Structure formats: structure tokens, C-alpha cells
Amino acid sequence: MNTSIVIADDHPLLLRGLTDFLASKGYNIVGSAADGKSAYNLIVKLKPEIAILDIRMPYKTGLEIAEECKKNNINTKVILITFDxxxxxxxxxxxxxxxxxxxxxxxxxxxxxCIKSVINNTPYFSEEIASYLNSSPINSHLEEISSLTKSELRIVKLISQNKTSSDIADELSISVRTVDKHRSNIVAKLGLDNKPTSLSIWANLNKDHL
Known part of the structure; x- marks a missing residue:
């Protein structure tokens, strides 16, 4: 595993713990920081595949870094960790x-x-946070589940398991193009936006109802 990672957290014990743990698993930790400004500078300089960031840090929060990365078309995938x-x-x-x-x-x-899911371009959201936010407005689409066909529902269930379109195609013995067409139809039926992460987030939040 040579995935390049930057880690930032203003809590020294967690920063050290995550860094040592992931390094022991073979990940390439290219940099670490104790504040948001340093973290963002590392991301710009080193262009890691993944940045694991505390949401609340001095000088620049993890959310602000994610916003800057999006605004400046930086391809680093952001993973946020938080007590909030x-x-x-x-x-x-x-x-x-x-x-x-x-x-x-x-x-x-x-x-x-989470990292393995993100490497495969599939968003990963903690089940605990999904459960806590079970009353989120995104769940207002629950009544529309009944509009999905059996094939679409099966695909949504696989998406909730953090499977990629390629994984789903292999499991269902269909083409990736067919999976992507189903995904587009599902997004339209559920009234979600066309952002790549929207359906994955919805599926993870509603997996207990599928």
C-alpha cells in the first residue's frame, strides 16, 4: 500500500496514534501537521492522495481546507475526523x-x-454519525424508495455497502455502463443532486431501511 497520506490534528496523542497506526499498516504518511494552515500548505506542496483532517484546528479548520481544495481543484480526497x-x-x-x-x-x-473505500472513489461515512443524523432532511426521500425497481433497490443496497460501480457490475454480472445508468435513474427518482457522493451518502444514511 503506497497510498500517500497527510494527517493533521491539533491533539498530539491522536495525531501520533493515527500516524503510527497507518504507517504500521504500510501507508505512505508523507506529512503531518498540528494546525490547519500547515496542513493545507502540505497538501498544496505534496499533493497526497488522501488528507485526514480534524474538523476543528487552529488557523484553518478541516472544513475550510476541504472548501479550499474544492475551490482550487486540488484532487486530494479529504477525510474528516471529529468529536462533533x-x-x-x-x-x-x-x-x-x-x-x-x-x-x-x-x-x-x-x-x-474508510481509506480503502475512498481509494476506490466511494465515500465512507461512519455508521455512528449516520445513525445520529437519522432524522436528517436527506431521509425525507424514504417514501420514494417504493418507486425503485427490484434491480435499482439491489444496486442501492450494494452502494450502501460502499461497493463501487465496478464491484456491483461484477457481483450482478452486468456492465459498469448499465450500473451507472441505474445510478442515474435512482438519483432522479430520489430527487438527489448529481454530485458523485450524493447517492452514496443517501444509501449509507438509509441502509437500515433498504
């Missing part, structure tokens, strides 16, 4: 194209699964 369970922060993370969102108390347990 505020819906407003979660909504901002979605808007800024964040690929991963983990609660700190489960970070070590989930981080590898």
Missing part, C-alpha cells in the same frame, strides 16, 4: 465534496475501511 455530531458540519462536509467523515472515538477502528 452537528448536522450543520455534516452538511457542509457534503457540500465541499468530503469523501470520508468519522467520529474520533471510532477513528482507529474505522480508518482503514
Amino acid at each position: 455530531k452537528e448536522e450543520e458540519l455534516y452538511d457542509k462536509a457534503k457540500a465541499f465534496g468530503v469523501y470520508g467523515y468519522l467520529l474520533k472515538e471510532f477513528a482507529i477502528e474505522e480508518i482503514e475501511t
Whole structure:
């Protein structure tokens, strides 16, 4: 595993713990920082594949870094870790194209699964945060599940398992193009926007209802 990663957190123990843990698993930790400004400078300079960022840091928050990356077309995929369970922060993370969102108390347990999902261009959101936000407006689409065909519902279930279009195509013995066509139809039926992460977020939040 040579995935290049930058890690930033203003809590020294968590920063050290995540860095040592991922390095021991073979990931390429190219830089670490204790504040947001340093973290963003590292991302711009080193262009890592993934940046694991605390939401609340001095000088620049993880959300602000994600926003800057999106604005400046930086391809680094952002994973946010936080103690916060505020819906407003979660909504901002979605808007800024964040690929991963983990609660700190489960970070070590989930981080590898999250990274592997993100590497495959599939967003990963902690089940705990999804459960906490189960009353989020995104769940207002639940009644529209009944409009999905059996094939579409099966694909949504696989998406909720963080499977990529390629994984789904292999499992269902269909082409990736067919999977993508189904995804477009599902997005339209559920009234979601066309951002790449929207359907994955919706599926993860509603997996218990599928």
C-alpha cells in the first residue's frame, strides 16, 4: 500500500496514534501537521492522495481546507475526523465534496475501511454519525424508495455497502455502463443532486431501511 497520506490534528496523542497506526499498516504518511494552515500548505506542496483532517484546528479548520481544495481543484480526497455530531458540519462536509467523515472515538477502528473505500472513489461515512443524523432532511426521500425497481433497490443496497460501480457490475454480472445508468435513474427518482457522493451518502444514511 503506497497510498500517500497527510494527517493533521491539533491533539498530539491522536495525531501520533493515527500516524503510527497507518504507517504500521504500510501507508505512505508523507506529512503531518498540528494546525490547519500547515496542513493545507502540505497538501498544496505534496499533493497526497488522501488528507485526514480534524474538523476543528487552529488557523484553518478541516472544513475550510476541504472548501479550499474544492475551490482550487486540488484532487486530494479529504477525510474528516471529529468529536462533533452537528448536522450543520455534516452538511457542509457534503457540500465541499468530503469523501470520508468519522467520529474520533471510532477513528482507529474505522480508518482503514474508510481509506480503502475512498481509494476506490466511494465515500465512507461512519455508521455512528449516520445513525445520529437519522432524522436528517436527506431521509425525507424514504417514501420514494417504493418507486425503485427490484434491480435499482439491489444496486442501492450494494452502494450502501460502499461497493463501487465496478464491484456491483461484477457481483450482478452486468456492465459498469448499465450500473451507472441505474445510478442515474435512482438519483432522479430520489430527487438527489448529481454530485458523485450524493447517492452514496443517501444509501449509507438509509441502509437500515433498504
